[in-house]
Amino acid sequence: MRELAHLDWPFLEEGHGVFAAELDAWAREHVAHIHGPDVDAACRALVRSLGDGGWLRHAVGGAHGAQEVIDTRAICLARETLAYHNGLADFAFAMQGLGSGAISLQGTPAQKERYLPRVARGEAIAAFALSEPDAGSDVGNLQCGAHIEGDHAVLTGEKTWISNGGIADFYVVFCRTGEAPGPRGISAFVVDADTPGFEIAERIEVIAPHPLARLRFHDCRIPLSQRIGAPGEGFKVAMRTLDVFRTSVAAAALGFARRAMDEALKRATTRRMFNQTLADFQLTQAKLAQMATTIDSAALLVYRAAWLRDQGQNVTKEAAMAKMTATEGAQQVIDAAVQMFGGLGVMHGQVVEQLYREIRSLRIYEGATEVQQLIIARELLKETRG
Numbered sequence: 103m104r105e106l107a108h109l110d111w112p113f114l115e116e117g118h119g120v121f122a123a124e125l126d127a128w129a130r131e132h133v134a135h136i137h138g139p140d141v142d143a144a145c146r147a148l149v150r151s152l153g154d155g156g157w158l159r160h161a162v163g164g165a166h167g168a169q170e171v172i173d174t175r176a177i178c179l180a181r182e183t184l185a186y187h188n189g190l191a192d193f194a195f196a197m198q199g200l201g202s203g204a205i206s207l208q209g210t211p212a213q214k215e216r217y218l219p220r221v222a223r224g225e226a227i228a229a230f231a232l233s234e235p236d237a238g239s240d241v242g243n244l245q246c247g248a249h250i251e252g253d254h255a256v257l258t259g260e261k262t263w264i265s266n267g268g269i270a271d272f273y274v275v276f277c278r279t280g281e282a283p284g285p286r287g288i289s290a291f292v293v294d295a296d297t298p299g300f301e302i303a304e305r306i307e308v309i310a311p312h313p314l315a316r317l318r319f320h321d322c323r324i325p326l327s328q329r330i331g332a333p334g335e336g337f338k339v340a341m342r343t344l345d346v347f348r349t350s351v352a353a354a355a356l357g358f359a360r361r362a363m364d365e366a367l368k369r370a371t372t373r374r375m376f377n378q379t380l381a382d383f384q385l386t387q388a389k390l391a392q393m394a395t396t397i398d399s400a401a402l403l404v405y406r407a408a409w410l411r412d413q414g415q416n417v418t419k420e421a422a423m424a425k426m427t428a429t430e431g432a433q434q435v436i437d438a439a440v441q442m443f444g445g446l447g448v449m450h451g452q453v454v455e456q457l458y459r460e461i462r463s464l465r466i467y468e469g470a471t472e473v474q475q476l477i478i479a480r481e482l483l484k485e486t487r488g
């Protein structure tokens with residue numbers, strides 16, 4: 103039933119189509135059924151399974167990955183496909199990539215050797231720790247600090263909303279090191295989960311359960327060999343990493359929306375009322391038409407942004423457009439699907455009910471929709487004013 107016509111679009115190469123079709127078949131068999139109630143255990147199992155299947159090699163770059171340079175289109179196809187089958191599988195894949203992305207992009211050879219093979223095999227779980235209680239959208243204002251003592255950085259402060267918090271084996275942590283005010287005074291460090299002075303301050307439960315935590319650092323000593331990039335370059339490292347993965351959030355939203363569309367089509371064509379099916383009503387047909395068009399618009403923006411990035415172009419505006427359109431559009435598509443299911447649509451365990459919970463945070467993390475709007479407008483005005 104799954105719509106795969108977009109694999110023939112000119113943004114994608116033949117290998118991408120094969121990759122997506124193979125992952126689709128694999129995901130149906132291996133991960134579609136892995137869910138809670140123990141979300142930590144489910145996530146660990148998913149990471150292991152994705153590693154065993156060889157799929158996580160696409161989430162890391164360099165000699166340890168499937169490609170020397172991270173293939174944005176492959177990451178998008180992977181997330182779209184996994185999200186279609188299981189939101190937690192998408193999460194597990196995405197976080198291995200986001201959590202190790204800074205190392206793939208700017209790590210030293212020793213850091214790459216130490217972390218990336220284990221990430222790619224699903225033997226080490228990664229996390230990306232940027233947000234803080236008072237620095238989410240305004241992340242350049244983060245306060246978690248690190249001062250240098252000899253050949254160590256000493257970290258003190260908090261991070262929150264950290265995905266994989268509590269189960270990760272290592273965290274890429276962005277700290278204020280003070281080389282300059284604002285974003286130019288931040289450095290990135292890899293912190294192993296068993297480092298003294300690091301603790302999980304609180305586990306956070308959200309509407310679509312996945313491992314999430316607030317982290318605390320207290321005199322947490324990290325060898326300077328664990329710093330990623332130059333001192334004061336941490337914000338750039340974070341933005342470069344997000345640049346790769348922002349488009350993939352849009353791809354995940356696309357996967358959720360496609361699943362909702364398929365569920366809605368099945369329901370509308372089989373549910374009988376007033377001596378016909380739900381799909382026979384023009385009001386339903388208008389909804390289906392809108393949903394399909396929203397999905398295709400999002401898909402075009404997602405694969406345009408991914409293709410441009412793989413051509414080595416700057417995609418700040420295009421990635422923001424893709425993320426905004428795909429996440430907001432998916433929310434509407436899923437809501438329409440829930441409506442078509444009637445009472446069943448809000449019943450725990452129904453696919454559309456799960457999708458309704460899954461999609462919500464994608465409009466908030468990795469830059470809320472309002473932040474994407476500002477990015478798009480800023481780029482447009484830059485082009486206009488020159």
Ligand SMILES: Cc1cc2nc3c(=O)[nH]c(=O)nc-3n(C[C@H](O)[C@H](O)[C@H](O)COP(=O)(O)OP(=O)(O)OC[C@H]3O[C@@H](n4cnc5c(N)ncnc54)[C@H](O)[C@@H]3O)c2cc1C
Nearest residue numbers: 230231232233238239263264265463466467468469470472
């Ligand atoms: C499920 C989940 C997983 C996450 N995982 C991670 C992770 O792994 N690592 C990590 O570092 N962070 C993570 N985050 C944090 C996420 O990136 C932040 O929640 C996000 O950046 C928003 O920050 P905030 O929650 O502090 O909201 P705030 O910054 O307080 O923003 C609140 C709202 O204000 C609005 N807004 C923001 N800016 C503007 C503006 N300029 N104009 C008008 N309105 C505006 C938006 O609607 C926004 O949602 C995660 C969050 C969630 C919900």
